[in-house]
Amino acid sequence: MRITAAVMQKADGTLTRRRIEPEEVELDDPYDDEVLIRITSCGVCGTDKGAIHGLEPFPTPGVLGHEGAGIVERVGRDVKSIGPGDRVMSGFPFCGECRTCRRGEMRYCEKGQALSFSGHRLDGSGGMRRLNGEPLAGRFFQQSSWATHTLALERQLARVPDGIDLDLCGPYGCSISTGAGPILNELRPIPGSSIAIFGVGNVGLAAVMAARLTGATRIIAVDTMPERLAVARELGATHSFEHGKDTAAELKELTGDQLDYSVEATDGSNLVDEAITALGARGTCAMVGGAKMSATVTYNHPDVLMHGKRIIGVMGGGGQTPRFLESLMELQRQGRLPLEKLVRFYDFADVNQAVDDSDIGKAIKPILRMPH
Template structure:
């Protein structure tokens, strides 16, 4: 079928970043394990922007978008988990047969990079082409900045009745990353303290989740005042403007007992600060994005002397997509007000949504495709 896709091209010398243009693209029919989805919306996430700014890898020309949600239009011959008409969101893909997938941790699939960033299926093919030219049309196996796309059956989660479908795509990346890091990795215990560096959608998802744990001190750190105000509304007990004092201030607030810290920035790399801010036996979870060659520094004796731990939290861990449906249940009960940071944009305004997000004018842009 022919669709209109947001195609990423090389910089044209006018914009500093890579260009996104809406163009006619040919989309294949679903293969036996694939599902054709009428995409109703898709978020603009940090990893999309990382690719647009050349910080994270993705082939050009290609189609981004990895927080898609929509309605199943057709299914492949071996698909049994969903049927035509189901409302679904598209989670992070996993291969299902590597060692970590078989151990029940698909967010750490050993084929993760091939499935997310190569732009192609595992067999090297792509379902999207433009005038006979193959496009990288498989970002996170979904490339959802389109009105129709294909995805793998196993990466889909059903949206519960009663939920606004266009809010659920965020569970595919930003929200599950922030929330899952709390629920699956850090698991804050009663009266513990947690400091989040970065209050974008990942950091705000973390704050919303932290409020549902035993943590009684939840500190949000960011440079943008509007984000901090929202963090306070969503459950942060303290908010700190990022600056020279943001390592010492959390310590001072709770007498050097920061139990957990989270680095959730979109390219600022505050990992060193998040580690330094911890108290004795504290754990820092890394879930933010930055250039893949970035490095982190910390004082040599600090980590062993205080028994600190540093953990990676890819996408928040958890057994996707089951975990995503569990999070949606919390939203259904009103415990996850993830609509608050969102601003919807028409698909045609994709470039404006990217630029407004880059300029920190909005926290979470979501594109409406239909």
């Protein structure tokens, strides 16, 4: 079928205005285990921007978008759990067969890199092409949902519950689960504990909202932008700091050198060293931020060793996809995870503006609405 998709010709690493161009393309029929979705909206995520700016590996020309939400139109013959008319959003892709998938840790699927960044199915097909026949990398996270229609794997889809706006739900597929997951799935703050969140963009603010659902009594937001710190306080942060050279020392003073948890959620700043230093004895730092693929982490070895500090990586929030996504959407439906306070909507034709506004901090969580 013919659809409209936002095609990235090449990664340019700059803020040029015409990096992405919506155009008419052809979309394949769904495979037996796939679902055809009419996309109603899709978030703009740091991973999309990383591909645009040449920081993430993705072949071009291709179609980005991995926070898609929409309505199912057709299903492959082996699809059992999803049917036409269902409201769905797309999470991380996973194979369902490797060791980590069988353990229920689908975020760490052994084929996850190929499924997310190759731009193709595992059999090498792309699913999309230009009208002149030129192949497109049309399987970004197995969905490429900066498009009016797309294909996705049945197993990566989560149903959107009644009572919430479908167009708000795409970001649960990546940025919001990436922030909330480390809190709810991995750190699980105990009553009376303290947690510092370095970077309060959409990922960090999701972490703030999730921390508010726990017994943590000190939720500390750290960022360079006062307006984002204000949003963090509105969403549940009890304290906030503008980041500077003495931030780790200030956190130690505030907590009496007993900071229990830290989350490094910056978009490329890589403040893991500070997030570790700020911890008290037996504290845990969760790394979730969007540093470059080539980034390295340094830390004070005696400090980590002598104080029994722990450092964990948390990919996409961890948890079991898509069950965890459905639980987050239920929290939103109950009014306990107010994602709508982060969102700014854009017309699909304004995709470049949405990316620019996200890059400069003008929009916390841009969501594209499709022209149906």
